[in-house]
Amino acid sequence: MTGKGGTGKSTVAAALALALASHGKQVLLCEAEGRQGIARMFDVDPLPYAERRIATGLRHEDRSPGVVHALHIDAESALLEYLAMYYKLGRAGRALDRFGVIEFATTIAPGVRDVLLTGKVFEAVQRNSRNKSAITYDAVVLDAPPTGRITQFLNVNDELAGLAKVGPIKSQADNVTALFRSPRTAVHLVTVLEEMPVQETADGIDALAAAGLPVGGVVVNRVRPRDIAAADLAAALDGRLDTTRLTADLEEAGVDLDEGLVDGLVAEAHDHAVRRALEDAQRQVVAGLGRPAYELPRLPGGVDLGGLYELAATLKQQGLA
Structure with missing residues (x-):
């Protein structure tokens, strides 16, 4: 190994x-x-x-x-x-x-x-x-x-x-x-x-x-783990997340919406989506190496x-x- x-x-x-x-x-x-x-x-x-x-x-x-x-x-x-x-x-x-x-x-x-x-x-x-x-x-x-x-x-x-x-x-x-x-x-x-x-x-x-x-x-x-649906990841990557819906969901959950919280969450989601895209690209490279591949969490x-x-x-x- x-x-x-x-x-x-x-x-x-x-x-x-x-x-x-x-x-x-x-x-x-x-x-x-x-x-x-x-x-x-x-x-x-x-x-x-x-x-x-x-x-x-x-x-x-x-x-x-x-x-x-x-x-x-x-x-x-x-x-x-x-x-x-x-x-x-x-x-x-x-x-x-x-x-x-x-x-x-x-x-x-x-x-x-x-x-x-x-x-x-x-x-x-x-x-x-x-x-x-x-x-x-x-x-x-x-x-x-x-x-x-x-x-x-x-x-x-x-x-x-x-x-x-x-x-x-x-x-x-x-x-x-x-x-x-x-x-x-x-x-x-x-x-x-x-x-x-x-x-x-x-x-x-x-x-x-x-x-x-x-x-x-x-x-x-x-x-x-892949906890976020592909469509949501794509929206986060492209900056298309629905902030109005996100705000409503947070309020319904009883979260105090401090100034900048939603924007901060959207930025975090974007960074996560970028990281995911890079990982997916490298996964394709691994798949092209011509060797059996195994994944550990x-x-x-x-x-x-x-x-x-x-x-x-x-x-x-x-x-x-």
């Missing part, structure tokens, strides 16, 4: 994980940006570098809900695990960490950092012989970096081309790339109905397709755990999960 910053991609990723778990599945929700957003959304303690059960899916009469597990991935911990797994550097690896070598290594080679982050996701998907006691997941949802960096993040093989020609890192990059370019993967993009996020979504789709990465759907987030009270379940039910109803 990717999207321009501020569009709510982390919220949508969490909702998708809940929706997938409603099918009775074991789902892993991962984050790779170091913000502990999952912990805040689910109101749990900050996540360690370990998979933790955090929620169950939506309940259904004919099926027991599945479980959502969460994993906070950081590059330093992933490198320590990598050194222990491939080079048997247990205590030595921790000593390197104390001297700051791990942070230095992952900072000077951003491509290596991405291989480590995505490699942990790959391991959770594959579950090889080294992890016989680990949970086998039916689905993994990754709250990935924003759209502007998503192709570089997922296209780890090209990023490592000048850094590692052979060896375990190159082998891991090859495995990760094969997974991300396979039918098992879908990169969904989150946007809101504003010009800049929609344009960044279109650019992201083009970049992902050019890199051979499989694009999924576009989730339009924070859609406001704006939650007036903000996003809490109950709100996440509400969004999950919407995604499931629309067929994304």
Whole structure:
């Protein structure tokens, strides 16, 4: 799950994980940006570098809900695990960490950092012989970096081309790339109905397709309810609202008509209609992207755990999960 910053991609990723778990599945929700957003959304303690059960899916009469597990991935911990797994550097690896070598290594080679982050996701998907006691997941949802960096993040093989020609890192990059370019993967993009996020979504789709990465759907987030009839919106946009009727309705409702109240309401209605027209224009742009589109409502009270379940039910109803 990717999207321009501020569009709510982390919220949508969490909702998708809940929706997938409603099918009775074991789902892993991962984050790779170091913000502990999952912990805040689910109101749990900050996540360690370990998979933790955090929620169950939506309940259904004919099926027991599945479980959502969460994993906070950081590059330093992933490198320590990598050194222990491939080079048997247990205590030595921790000593390197104390001297700051791990942070230095992952900072000077951003491509290596991405291989480590995505490699942990790959391991959770594959579950090889080294992890016989680990949970086998039916689905993994990754709250990935924003759209502007998503192709570089997922296209780890090209990023490592000048850094590692052979060896375990190159082998891991090859495995990760094969997974991300396979039918098992879908990169969904989150946007809101504003010009800049929609344009960044279109650019992201083009970049992902050019890199051979499989694009999924576009989730339009924070859609406001359509409470005003189309004819009234058109009248508000064109300045044709009947102020006499509006005044009479307000008086009948017992509203004290202060000076300028009606004009202020008409101006508010016009601004709302302008905003609606812009949203409708961007909705047409999204429809022209050639990808399945899904819409999630704006939650007036903000996003809490109950709100996440509400969004999950919407995604499931629309067929994304």
